[in-house]
Amino acid sequence: MVRFVFLNIGHALTHLFMLVFTTVVIALEAQMGRSYDELLALSMPCFIAYGAGALPAGWLADRWSRKGMLAIFFLGLGVSAILTGFATSPSEIAIGLAFIGLFGSIYHPVGLAMVVEGRDKVGKVLGINGLWGNLGVAFAALIAGGLTSTLGWHYAYIVPGAFSLVVGLLFIFMVREVPRDKQAKRKVVVDDQGRKVPPIMYLVMITGVIGAALIFNTTTVTMPKVIDEGFPLVQGSVFGIGGIFMVIAAIASFTQLATGYLVDRFPIRPVWIMVVLAEIPLLLLVGQLADIGLLVVVLPLMMMVFGEIPIQDALLARYTNNAWRARMYGLKFVLALGTAAAVVPIVSWLHGKGDSFMVIYSILAGAALIVALAATLMPRQRPDSRIPAVAQAAE
Numbered sequence: 001m002v003r004f005v006f007l008n009i010g011h012a013l014t015h016l017f018m019l020v021f022t023t024v025v026i027a028l029e030a031q032m033g034r035s036y037d038e039l040l041a042l043s044m045p046c047f048i049a050y051g052a053g054a055l056p057a058g059w060l061a062d063r064w065s066r067k068g069m070l071a072i073f074f075l076g077l078g079v080s081a082i083l084t085g086f087a088t089s090p091s092e093i094a095i096g097l098a099f100i101g102l103f104g105s106i107y108h109p110v111g112l113a114m115v116v117e118g119r120d121k122v123g124k125v126l127g128i129n130g131l132w133g134n135l136g137v138a139f140a141a142l143i144a145g146g147l148t149s150t151l152g153w154h155y156a157y158i159v160p161g162a163f164s165l166v167v168g169l170l171f172i173f174m175v176r177e178v179p180r181d182k183q184a185k186r187k188v189v190v191d192d193q194g195r196k197v198p199p200i201m202y203l204v205m206i207t208g209v210i211g212a213a214l215i216f217n218t219t220t221v222t223m224p225k226v227i228d229e230g231f232p233l234v235q236g237s238v239f240g241i242g243g244i245f246m247v248i249a250a251i252a253s254f255t256q257l258a259t260g261y262l263v264d265r266f267p268i269r270p271v272w273i274m275v276v277l278a279e280i281p282l283l284l285l286v287g288q289l290a291d292i293g294l295l296v297v298v299l300p301l302m303m304m305v306f307g308e309i310p311i312q313d314a315l316l317a318r319y320t321n322n323a324w325r326a327r328m329y330g331l332k333f334v335l336a337l338g339t340a341a342a343v344v345p346i347v348s349w350l351h352g353k354g355d356s357f358m359v360i361y362s363i364l365a366g367a368a369l370i371v372a373l374a375a376t377l378m379p380r381q382r383p384d385s386r387i388p389a390v391a392q393a394a395e
Helices: 002-032 036-052 054-063 066-085 090-104 107-116 123-150 155-174 200-230 238-253 255-265 268-286 291-307 309-318 322-352 358-375
Strands: none
Touching: 002 036, 002 066, 002 090, 002 107, 002 123, 002 155, 002 200, 002 238, 036 054, 036 090, 036 200, 036 322, 054 066, 054 107, 054 322, 066 090, 066 107, 066 155, 107 123, 107 309, 107 322, 123 155, 123 238, 123 255, 123 291, 123 309, 200 238, 200 268, 200 291, 200 309, 200 322, 200 358, 238 255, 238 291, 255 268, 255 291, 255 309, 268 291, 268 309, 268 358, 291 309, 309 322, 322 358
16 A cells, blocks of 8 residues: 555556646746747757656566666656756756656656556556556646746746655565565466457557547647647636646546456446547537636546556556566557657647647647547457456466
């Protein structure tokens, strides 16, 4: 139980640190006299490192120590954030953000492997863990906005960085390493009947990972600016924008509990298709609405976007064994976060052309449609079928 609490805090922190800059950048526009598009591009090294570091982190965790890698995550993230808080130029900010991305990349392959380690049904725990991660997304805007408005943007990194250091030290002393002999070495990939995974599943999972990553990262990166442009009541107010986004993301995060519950009790295929199809009309509307209409559409959209996360994580957990799982999650996040790295320059370019967000969100609707079509290619499961326990050897 103690370990699960630390894993949840870690998930919240990694998403919080990755999105602090998307709110801080609004304040930096005035302070540094540079455009939103130019300043947002400073976060590109962060997203590149966030994706590139995932696979090596997963490999080291499986071969060396999952606890050790997660300790490095907490401590490295804290130190990097504090140093970023002392940055005085755009180049120093970019370097600091790159290190935040590098240490932040450790969590998903290592933390998720630890979350599902030794469990049969993984949907519920992934839903809870995903909720914490997206609360990190939600509170990133509020914490960054609040600290920036009251103390200055530097403290939006220094304060959370100090918190991460404290959590890391507590983690080292309070959490035990799982003995390596309990991490069974089994056949690499099996389905719910103990058979090899159909080749089509690789295409389905790759398409799902890339499409979901494009939608999740674009919506979370752009949403503060979408609210800034589309809701005049808080236009230019970093704290107001952060507060609205926090409420939306916090409410939407609880959808992960529902989707986690569903994938433990029903075949993943229809649940996944239902969630992705619901995103399409909502994405198309975001770029065209303003004021209250915008907020009414954004909430259900973010509910669907966040709700898809435990579906894909459960899918991977059920089709890989424990001895290889951190590496497999790492491979997934190389694809996902590599896609995320492409989001920043694409958004900067499209927004800089004066197209606002209508074109951007129309592209996301197309991506959602492709993911839904890919999900239909999944082999059907019987309603009563069950995946073998992830902690036991598959026959």
